[in-house]
Amino acid sequence: MHTKDRIVRAAIKNFLNYGYEKASLSTIANEVGIKKPSIYHHFKNKDAIFEASIDYLLCSIEEKVDLPYDKEHSARRNLEQFFNAIIEINSELSLLAGGHFDKPYDLIALLRTSLTHFPSLQARINIYYDGLASTLEKILKQGQKSGEIRMNLDPQLLSLEMLAWLEGLCMLSGVYSKISINTLRKKLYDNIWDMIYESDDTKGFFGAKKKRGLPKTLSLGTKW
Amino acid sequence: MHTKDRIVRAAIKNFLNYGYEKASLSTIANEVGIKKPSIYHHFKNKDAIFEASIDYLLCSIEEKVDLPYDKEHSARRNLEQFFNAIIEINSELSLLAGGHFDKPYDLIALLRTSLTHFPSLQARINIYYDGLASTLEKILKQGQKSGEIRMNLDPQLLSLEMLAWLEGLCMLSGVYSKISINTLRKKLYDNIWDMIYESDDTKGFFGAKKKRGLPKTLSLGTKW
C-alpha cells in the first residue's frame, strides 16, 4: 500500500475515535511510521486529509449497500440484508477504529460534529442518504406490491423512519450499555417486521385470528 | 443569576456547538463577560465544567419527560406527548446552542464523543436512558392493556426501538437536509402509530376490511 493510502487509513481511525479537532497529525504520522512533516508532502493540510477520509468512508459504504437489493428475493429478506449491511458496516468501522466489534462507531456523529467546520460536506451527506433512502424505498414498494407489507404505510416516509431507526440504533448502542446491536440484531429486526407486515388476519376473508406468539417476558436489567 | 450558573449556561452552548475539545474557556469567559482566569474561581478545571454542564442538561431533560405519562389519557396520546417532549427538548437545546429551531442539536452526539474522555459518564447516561425507556414501556403496556396496541409486539423491545427511532430522527435531521423534524413531526408520529396499533380488522369478528386511506404520493425531492 502506498503511503498516501496508509495515511488516510490511519486518519480515519483517529477521526472516528477522537473527532476532527482532537485527532492529531503527530499521532497519525506515528501510526503510519513516518514523521509529521512527511504528511504534508501528500496532503496540503489537515482539512484535505479529513475530506479524503470522509469521501473514502462514504464511497466504500455506498458500494456495500448497493448490493443487497434483489428482485428475486422477498422484500422481507431484502430488508433484512439491508439492515445487516448497515449494521455490519458500523461494526467494521468500529474495528477500523480499533474498538470492540460489539460497540459500533457512529459515523453520523463524526459527520454531525464536522458540519460546522465543513459546510460543504452537507451536499455529500445528502447524496449519501438519498442513496440509502431510495434503496430502502424500492424494497418497501416491492414488499407492498407482493403483499408482504401493509398498504397503509407510506413507503417514502417509512424509508426515512427506518433510516432514522437504524442510525439511532447504532448511535444508542454506542452510548447506552443496555443495547448491543450484535446480540439484538435478529430480535430487533423481527420486531420491526412485525410492525409493518401484512398479517394473514387482515388479508384473509374470514378474519380468523392467528396466534402470533406472545411477547417473551424479560427480566429487568437484561443486557440486550 | 449567579456567575457560576452563567458559566454553565455559556459552557453548555459551546459544548453543544463545538464539542468538548474545541469549546474554549476564553470564549466561554467572553460570553459570560468575565476573564478566563475568573472561571477557575468557580470550577477546578475544564473537566469539572463539562461534568456540571452534562448533569444540568440531563437533569432538566429528565424533569420534562417525567410529565407526559398520564393514566387518564389514551396510550396514543401519552405516546404522542412523550415524542413531542423529546423533540421539543431537542429544539430547545438547539436554541440554547444558538442555532435554528428547525435544526435540533443532538445531545447524543456530544455524549458519544465525550465518552472516551469521560468513561465515568457512562453510568449517568445509562440512568438517563433507563428512565426514558421505562416511561415508554409503561405507556406501551398501558396501550396493550387497553387494546390500542398490538399484543404481538414486545413492549420492552419496542421501547428501545422507539428510543432509537427518536434519537435517530433528531440526529438525522441534523445531517440530512431532507428531514426536518418540525414539519414532519405529525406525519412521522402517525406513521409510527400505524405500525403498532391494533386495527379494527384484527379485532373485529367478521374481519370486514376497513379502508385505512392510501399512502399519499409525494414527488421525489420533497422537503419533508
Next chain:
DNA sequence: GTCTATACGCAGATAGAC
C-alpha cells in the same frame, strides 16, 4: 519522499495583586 529544526498560535492552567 522523508527527515531535523523551528516558527507560531492558542489551549488550559497558575501566581499573586487588588
Next chain:
DNA sequence: GTCTATCTGCGTATAGAC
C-alpha cells in the same frame, strides 16, 4: 471574586538539508 501577567504544552504548518 475578578483581574493582569505569565507558564507550559501541544497543535498545525513551513524551511530547507539529505
